[in-house]
Amino acid sequence: MADGAISDATTITLGATIDDVRRQNLSQVLRLVHRDGPHSRSDLTRATGLNRSTVGGLVLELSHRGLVDENDSTGPRRVGRPSPTVSASDQTTAIAVNPEIDAIDVALVGLSGAVLQRVRYRNERVPTVSEFVNIVSALTAGMRPYGSGRQALGIGVAIPGLVREADGTVILAPHLGWQDAPIGRMITDATGYDVVIGNDANCGVIAENTFGAGRGDGVVIYLNGGASGIGGGIVINNRLIAGEGGNAGEFGHTVVTSVGRRCHCGSTGCLETEVRRERLLSALSLMNTEPDDLLVAMELAWLDRRSVGRREMERQLSHLGVALRSIINVFNPRRVILGGYLAQLLAVVGEHELRGWIAPTLPGASAEPDLVGTGLADALLLIGAAELVFAPALEDPTRVAER
Known part of the structure; x- marks a missing residue:
């Protein structure tokens, strides 16, 4: 891409x-x-x-x-003829999908960016490609009554892994165990919809740049912490920087320690092996992965300096700080946006505390970028997947037939 x-x-x-x-x-x-x-x-x-x-x-x-x-x-009444208000129509929609190792999220998203309906399917185990396609097909069919009278332009899929958008292929989603999978064609065959796929972190930064905390010019970096690991995205002056092969922003494979765990990429001590949601859940003795439960458990652990949870949070903060220091020195961003459980970690410890783990960075006007949580909460990957579907119509609205 x-x-x-x-x-x-x-x-x-x-x-x-x-x-x-x-x-x-x-x-x-x-x-x-x-x-x-x-x-x-x-x-x-x-x-x-x-x-x-x-x-x-x-x-x-x-x-x-x-x-x-x-x-x-x-709006306020003015002298002269009133001017009608024009808004993006939620009669035009996209179906958005985000698979993870623990659940599959499917949503109907309107052209305004509003999530109109959302279903979360809990995985008993990591689904195979065929199982995933069958689940998406069933959940999509279940949304048809709600979408009655609306036009769905297609299905967008945010994949936690390397993808080839040109033909809808998942090159490698290591935590899902998918490789060289023609996801786009398979979902089209099962549902009849056109399908576009993208890396989940790229979807996240697109959504944040369009509707959330990344709006405005300048360099914006996005880091997402999900069940599958750490993903990243880069936007410079409203342009997604995808790289030559579409895989730019793989910040999860920044080496943060020389004595860490072995990563599936072959290296040792990558950010996503050291800063992992599952390791934090284990330290907090938390089986439930609901975001609200995790947030409360983190808040309680942070108050107790001697707790196992507090020590694990500090360990992860130290490694996250190493990665952020490198990212800030390389990109000199205006803003760094944290999503997924990283946003919750930031919310618990605060921006000032996180800065203490990052310092020192190179001096300069943007040596201390804003460190913020996502403005779209846990819907951003779905909103970003929908943006992949809307992109052709936004570029050329005549692609959409008159109704």
Whole structure:
């Protein structure tokens, strides 16, 4: 996968036809209401630099395609004719899927980024590829009544591993035990939907950049701590940095100690072998993996300096600090976003405490980036998977037929 643009910018290229210009203008309007929420027509006129009648025609076409809704303005009354409010329509949806070793999450996500319905299927054991496809097919079918009257543009899958988006292949998801699996084709055959797959951490940073804590220009780093390990994503000036083969951001394989555990990648002491949710659960004597239960157990352990849980949290913080120090020195980010159980760890110990484990970093204007938890809680990977599905329609809304 090449580095992908996820910004609102629309550029009119030289030699563009009238249809090209119309498609680009449609994209510009749709991106504005998708990313920034409802706009009045007058707001859209100012933001795009287009005249009012042109904006009106674009909104009408987007409405006919089921991509925007238009309602009477609810803002403060002004002199003159009221300007209707235009918003991304949740009549247009994507089905989002996130498999993990302990559960499979499936959600119906609207074009506004809202999670409309969500189902969590608990795994008794790590599913095979075929079992996963069968589960997704059954859960997707169960969502059809809720989605009645809506149009689903496809299925997006956030995979904890290396993927090849071009043909929907999971190259390697080591903790799931999947290798060279044509997940995209298999789900399409089972459900009839077009399918796009992506790395879960890339999905997370796309979601955060679009709707959450990563909004704005600059360098944003995302680290996700899940049941399968540590994943990472990089956005620079609203552009996802995926790398030559699509695998950039594998921060989980940053070496943080020379005496740690052996990693499946062949190295010793990788971040994801030393900073693991399962090791923390064991130290907390916690069998249940519900996020709220884990958060409460961490808060109680942190208050007792002599507890096994507190010592494990400090051990993981020390290794996380080594990795973050390297990341900050290399990328000089504006913000580092922590997701999954790492966000809970940050919430318990606080930003100041975590900074103490990172220091020292190189001096400079951004030597101390913001350290924040995800703004989208545990829905961000699903929202990011949906963004993979929405991307073609946002780029060219005429791909969606008029209803």
